Amino acid sequence: xxxxxxxxxxxxxxxxxxxxxxxxxxxxxxxxxxxxxxxxxxxxxxxxxxxxxxxxxxxxxxxxxxxxxxxxxxxxxxxxxxxxxxxxxxxxxxxxxxxxxxxxxxxxxxxxxxxxxxxxxxxxxxxxxxxxxxxxxxxxxxxxxxxxxxxxxxxxxxxxxxxxxxxxxxxxxxxxxxxxxxxxxxxxxxxxxxxxxxxxxxxxxxxxxxxxxxxxxxxxxxxxxxxxxxxxxxxxxxxxxxxxxxxxxxxxxxxxxxxxxxxxxxxxxxxxxxxxxxxxxxxxxxxxxxxxxxxxxxxxxxxxxxxxxxxxxxxxxxxxxxxxxxxxxxxxxxxxxxxxxxxxxxxxxxxxxxxxxxxxxxxxxxxxxxxxxxxxxxxxxxxxxxxxxxxxxxxxxxxxxxxxxxxxxxxxxxxxxxxxxxxxxxxxxxxxxxxxxxxxxxxxxxxxxxxxxxxxxxxxxxxxxxxxxx
Numbered sequence: 001x002x003x004x005x006x007x008x009x010x011x012x013x014x015x016x017x018x019x020x021x022x023x024x025x026x027x028x029x030x031x032x033x034x035x036x037x038x039x040x041x042x043x044x045x046x047x048x049x050x051x052x053x054x055x056x057x058x059x060x061x062x063x064x065x066x067x068x069x070x071x072x073x074x075x076x077x078x079x080x081x082x083x084x085x086x087x088x089x090x091x092x093x094x095x096x097x098x099x100x101x102x103x104x105x106x107x108x109x110x111x112x113x114x115x116x117x118x119x120x121x122x123x124x125x126x127x128x129x130x131x132x133x134x135x136x137x138x139x140x141x142x143x144x145x146x147x148x149x150x151x152x153x154x155x156x157x158x159x160x161x162x163x164x165x166x167x168x169x170x171x172x173x174x175x176x177x178x179x180x181x182x183x184x185x186x187x188x189x190x191x192x193x194x195x196x197x198x199x200x201x202x203x204x205x206x207x208x209x210x211x212x213x214x215x216x217x218x219x220x221x222x223x224x225x226x227x228x229x230x231x232x233x234x235x236x237x238x239x240x241x242x243x244x245x246x247x248x249x250x251x252x253x254x255x256x257x258x259x260x261x262x263x264x265x266x267x268x269x270x271x272x273x274x275x276x277x278x279x280x281x282x283x284x285x286x287x288x289x290x291x292x293x294x295x296x297x298x299x300x301x302x303x304x305x306x307x308x309x310x311x312x313x314x315x316x317x318x319x320x321x322x323x324x325x326x327x328x329x330x331x332x333x334x335x336x337x338x339x340x341x342x343x344x345x346x347x348x349x350x351x352x353x354x355x356x357x358x359x360x361x362x363x364x365x366x367x368x369x370x371x372x373x374x375x376x377x378x379x380x381x382x383x384x385x386x387x388x389x390x391x392x393x394x395x396x397x398x399x400x401x402x403x404x405x406x407x408x409x410x411x412x413x414x415x416x417x418x419x420x421x422x423x424x425x426x427x428x429x430x431x432x433x434x435x436x437x438x439x440x441x442x443x444x445x446x447x448x449x450x451x452x453x454x455x456x457x458x459x460x461x462x463x464x465x466x467x468x469x470x
Contacts, residue, residue, distance in 0.1 A: 002026065003424060004059035004216075005231075005417025006052070007410055008044050008066035008150055009033075009224060010086060015052035016413040017059060020421040023414065023438030027055045037089035041072055041080055041149050048150065061424035062154060062212060063219035065227025065416040066147035068173040071125040073197075074142040081136050084146065085125045091132075092124035093330070099127055099175075099192065110258040112188075114172060114179045114266025114274075118325060123175030126192040134194075142198040143189070145170050147221040152200075154218055155210030164200035165209040168268040169226035169275065171202055179268035180256050205271055205419070206426040206433060219423035221416065222270035225250060225277055228382070230270055230415030232406065233440055237377035239368065241361050241399075243385025247283030249364035250275055257371040263326050263364075264371040270419060271435055276372050278326050278364035283357055284385040286319040286334075290353035294346050302390035304350035310397070313343035316457045317356035318465050326364060327466070335465050338457075354390045358398040359458035365399065378402045382411060392446055400450040406443040 001020040006013065010033065017027035031051035034043055044066075048056075056062060069087040074080060085091070096119045100109060106116045117124055122145065130137040144152065148166045155162035172179040176189040182202060190196035203209050203220035210218040222230075225248065232240055234252045242248045250267075257266040257276040269275035284298075291301035320332040336352065365376055379399050385391050386405055396403045418438055425433035 001060045001424060002058055003417045003420035004052070004056050004062040005413040005415065005420060006048060006062065006064045006150070007224065007227065007413035007416065008048065008064060008146060009412070010067050010088065013044065013047040013051055014410050014413050015048070015055050016410055016417050017055045018414070018417040018421070020060065020424055020436070023418060027058070028410070029055055037086050038083040039086060040083045041146070044146065044150060045153055056212070056216070057214050059216050059420070061217040061219060061420040063416040063420040063423070064147045064150045064154070064221040065224050065412045066145070066150060066221070068145070068170060068223040068225065069120045069122050070146040071122050071129070072144040072146060072149045073129070073136070073140045074144065075139045076141045081139050082133070085128070087120045089125070090119055092128040093119040095127040095131065096121065096124040099124060103188065103191075106260045106262060110260045110266065112178060112185060113175055114256055114258055115175070116260065116262035117175040118262070121173060121175040123188065123192045126189065130192065130194045137194055140193060140197050144200055145174070147223065148200045151209065151218060151221045154212055156213060162210050165203045165220055166200040167205060167220040167222045167270055168202055169270040170221070170223035172268040173223060173265070179266060179274065204432070206422045208423045208427045217420070217423050217427050219420045222419065224412045225267070226270040226275055227412040227415035229275060230418045231409070231411035231413070232380055232382070232415070233438065234380065236374065238380055239365050239376040239378070240380045240382065241365070242383035243283045243357065243361070243381070243391065244383040245283065245285055247280040247357070247361050247364070248277060249361055249368060250277035251368055251372070251374055251376070253372050253374045255372060259367070259371040262328055263367045266371075270415070276368045278367045280360055280364060281322050281325045282319045282360065284383070286321060286357050287353050287385070287388065289321060290350065294350060298388060301350045301353070302388050304347045305354045305390040306393060308345070308347040308351035310451050311454050311457060312348040312352035312355060313345070314338040314340070315343055315348050315352040316461045317352040318461050319353070319356040319360060326367065329466070332465070335461060337461050351390070354388070354394055355398065355454055356458065357385070358391065358395055359455055362399050362455060376401055378404055381405045396446045397448040397451040398454060403446040404443050405446060406441045409441055
């Protein structure tokens with residue numbers, strides 16, 4: 001039996017065809033998406049059907065994991081009203097701030113939804129639409145997330161009467177869903193948009209929500225971070241750290257979180273548990289920009305950094321080059337402190353940039369730990385930044401715990417395929433089967449003595465800069 005997992009990200013569609021029993025990848029395909037902060041969903045469908053038709057039609061079950069938070073609006077006929085506003089669209093920042101106060105403040109948001117919404121969250125986009133495109137807002141009959149819409153299309157949508165569905169993981173990033181009860185807050189969506197929209201039914205994690213035209217079972221799907229957690233096989237005590245254009249740190253926990261500071265998003269996961277997550281704006285790009293400034297490339301930056309001593313000769317770098325989401329300092333700038341005539345070398349500047357990225361993500365791990373009480377036992381390091389020789393060398397010392405670096409793989413698509421295998425096993429067995437245990441990918445374990453002094457220097461600069469940049 002074969003299952004297909006789809007990762008529909010901001011940049012592209014990636015598809016893996018896997019053996020349902022053990023997760024062995026037997027085929028893969030991909031296609032790009034248009035760049036930007038808005039995208040008509042038809043582009044996602046064209047990429048999916050064009051790149052993966054042959055693979056998908058071999059699958060006995062299929063699931064979609066996609067970028068979180070995007071707003072797909074449909075009218076009475078099921079047609080898309082306007083291009084989807086994506087997670088990286090910043091237009092709704094003013095609406096986010098006003099909604100937080102209007103709906104009772106950060107504590108109430110954390111209590112009801114697990115999160116204090118930023119401009120990424122879907123509910124802020126609904127309010128933006130109501131205020132800036134009232135004619136479009138009035139036409140809205142249904143609101144979906146990107147993975148909801150693609151799942152619905154796989155089942156032929158309204159043409160076959162296929163019911164729109166979602167899962168609790170992706171729904172927990174909307175701002176109008178309670179991850180603890182597993183139920184929507186429809187009055188919150190209505191207050192944001194101006195009227196109550198139709199919302200997809202929240203399916204069980206193992207459920208078959210429909211059939212494709214070729215007869216494959218369709219699993220509920222989920223958000224991309226939840227898909228990655230399934231693909232990585234995260235267990236309690238594991239903290240995934242992804243270093244890409246942005247950075248994320250998250251864990252799978254049995255208990256929900258409700259962080260009033262807004263640092264931790266209290267998401268649900270795709271298996272019935274919870275996925276507290278911290279996102280940072282600045283990650284691998286910090287090293288790319290530093291490398292360019294030093295006249296080298298990221299590999300050259302890594303070699304320079306490893307020639308310097310821990311602490312970069314006293315230089316500390318606060319990496320908020322494009323503002324920051326965690327901590328919430330959208331107008332912040334990067335800061336370099338401690339430069340002298342003797343320590344301002346390319347090697348020290350290179351090392352300071354790498355230490356800054358890792359310290360920022362170590363703070364993110366601490367945020368999740370404080371919000372959940374779950375102590376990290378090991379870090380699973382993924383993303384493009386994990387390829388950096390310097391990141392791999394410095395990470396265990398700065399995180400202070402062992403770091404596991406699995407082989408590069410499409411973990412979001414792999415997690416979607418694992419969910420599809422779960423739905424397939426449940427449908428054929430007549431009840432809820434156990435989540436399939438797929439063998440982990442080959443990995444490398446990195447260990448080093450902790451370097452608390454580096455983190456102390458970074459924390460001191462972070463605190464001082466908060467006062468300077470008020």
